[in-house]
Amino acid sequence: MSLPRRWLAAAPLLAALPLTTVGAQTAEDFDESRAYLGESPMFDAFYPDEYESLATVRREGRVNDDTALLVLRRGETTLALLTMQMSYHHIAQGDLAGEPWMVSF
Amino acid sequence: MICNTGIGLIPSVDGTVHTFTEQGLYDGLFLMYDVESGSHWNHMTGEAVRGPLKGTTLPIENVFHTSVGQVLQESPDAQVAWSEHPAALQRSGDGGGTLGRLLGRITGVPDMFPATMGEEDSRRDRMEMGIGIWKGDLARYYPLPVVREWDNIVFDDFGGERVLVYYDPSAFALMAELTDASGASWDGSILMLSNGDRIEDGILYGPDGERKERNRPLQVFTRWYGFSLTFPEPEIFDRRPISDQ
Numbered sequence: 001m002s003l004p005r006r007w008l009a010a011a012p013l014l015a016a017l018p019l020t021t022v023g024a025q026t027a028e029d030f031d032e033s034r035a036y037l038g039e040s041p042m043f044d045a046f047y048p049d050e051y052e053s054l055a056t057v058r059r060e061g062r063v064n065d066d067t068a069l070l071v072l073r074r075g076e077t078t079l080a081l082l083t084m085q086m087s088y089h090h091i092a093q094g095d096l097a098g099e100p101w102m103v104s105f
Numbered sequence: 106m107i108c109n110t111g112i113g114l115i116p117s118v119d120g121t122v123h124t125f126t127e128q129g130l131y132d133g134l135f136l137m138y139d140v141e142s143g144s145h146w147n148h149m150t151g152e153a154v155r156g157p158l159k160g161t162t163l164p165i166e167n168v169f170h171t172s173v174g175q176v177l178q179e180s181p182d183a184q185v186a187w188s189e190h191p192a193a194l195q196r197s198g199d200g201g202g203t204l205g206r207l208l209g210r211i212t213g214v215p216d217m218f219p220a221t222m223g224e225e226d227s228r229r230d231r232m233e234m235g236i237g238i239w240k241g242d243l244a245r246y247y248p249l250p251v252v253r254e255w256d257n258i259v260f261d262d263f264g265g266e267r268v269l270v271y272y273d274p275s276a277f278a279l280m281a282e283l284t285d286a287s288g289a290s291w292d293g294s295i296l297m298l299s300n301g302d303r304i305e306d307g308i309l310y311g312p313d314g315e316r317k318e319r320n321r322p323l324q325v326f327t328r329w330y331g332f333s334l335t336f337p338e339p340e341i342f343d344r345r346p347i348s349d350q
Contacts, residue, residue, distance in 0.1 A: 023241075023242040023244070023336070024149075024150045024152075024239070024244070024335055024336050025132075025147065025150065025334075025335055025336075025337065026150075026152060026154075026160075027152055027153060027154045027155070027159045027160045030131070030154040030155060031223070032155065034131070034220060034221050034222070034223070035129060035130070035131045035136070035145075035155075035221060036129055036130040036131070036217065036220075036221055037128075037129045037136070037145065037155075038128050038129055038130075040128070041126040041127060041128050041138070042127055042128065042135075043126075043127055043192075044190060044192075045125065045126045045127065046186070046188050046190065046193070047124075048186040048187075048188070051184035051185060051186050051187075052184065052185050052187050053182070053183075053184065053185075054173065054176060054177060054183040054184060054185040055177055055181060055182075055183075057185055057187060058173055058177065062187070062197075063173045063185075063197075064173065065172060065173050065174030065177075066172055066173070066174065066203045066277075067172060067173045067197075067203070068170065068171075068172060068203050068204035068277065069170075069171050069172060069173060069176055069185075070111045070168050070169070070170060070171075071168065071169050071171050071176055071183075072113045072166065072167075072168050072169075077184065078176060078179070078180035078182075078183040078184065079183070079184050079185070079186060080171075080173075080176055080183055080184065080185045080186070081185070081186050082185070082187070082188070082193075082197045083111075083170070083204055084193075084196040084197040085187075085188045085190075085193035085194075085196060085197045086111075087196055088188075088190065088192045088193045088195075088196055089188065089190070089193060090127040090135055091125050091126060091127050091137065092186060093116055093124070093125055094186065099115075100115060100116050100117050100122045101113065101115070101116075102113065102114045102115070102116040102125060102163075103111065103112070103113055103114075103168050104110075104111070104112050104113075104114060104125075104127075104135075104137060104148040105109075105110070105111045105112075105168075
């Protein structure tokens with residue numbers, strides 16, 4: 001049995017690219033002269049203290065199957081945030097199964 | 106949001122939960138601010154960059170772009186945090202909107218952004234979408250147009266591990282997954298992997314048809330400027346497609 005040609009074509013991609021030391025910016029790189037530091041929040045963050053069933057919200061027509069979500073998981077629990085709502089809030093923070101969580105968008 | 110970077114963070118410092126807001130701008134990315142200490146934080150790395158907690162880092166985790174249909178397939182009992190804030194409701198009022206619609210509305214950075222930005226990396230277009238993955242000092246960016254050229258599937262070696270990057274049609278987003286497969290092809294919207302696994306509606310199934318645990322590197326589906334300013338001089342996956350014609 002031969003592999004599909006597309007699979008064979010992918011094989012050269014498995015060759016490793018050279019590893020270089022890059023790393024993220026750190027606090028030591030922070031240049032305050034070009035930072036905008038507001039004196040108050042630019043948007044209202046979202047601090048939910050209760051959640052709803054996504055299936056129920058779907059049945060009620062508040063969302064549809066293509067509605068964009070941001071999703072995080074805690075053990076067996078899945079928590080969704082509407083991407084469009086997060087485009088306003090930018091930060092959501094709460095507690096799930098006794099553990100704190102936060103999403104930044 | 107302009108850069109589309111979604112990140113999960115654990116908002117706890119030395120066992121105490123802090124309250125965070127978006128308050129500030131740097132490199133065209135929002136800075137987080139915690140009320141308790143008055144420190145500013147980088148929201149992609151989770152590190153405090155200014156203030157009393159400078160140098161402290163919050164644990165970070167993946168937050169995935171997906172869709173209602175995909176989540177309900179995978180987790181029928183999923184919960185949603187629904188905002189009643191008028192400004193948020195205005196944005197989600199017509200059913201929520203797709204990620205494509207949201208991204209399509211953004212064609213450039215607002216006027217106040219450039220003054221906050223360091224020297225930009227001109228290897229890719231500022232607003233290009235792609236997925237950035239990182240581990241330790243290694244950071245690599247997979248441009249969406251390059252993945253598109255490969256029929257929405259590329260394989261790569263990332264720090265000694267094989268990574269699959271693909272465009273998930275039901276999530277409308279790029280995803281990265283560690284795998285032992287060496288190839289893949291599409292069967293409609295189902296991604297068939299050479300090791301017998303398949304990804305269908307965002308769910309990974311093994312050869313026996315049972316769900317498998319995901320193994321995903323830290324990743325952000327973001328714009329080039331956001332990733333390259335946060336991870337200076339990242340590697341870029343830029344292999345040209347090998348014609349199979």
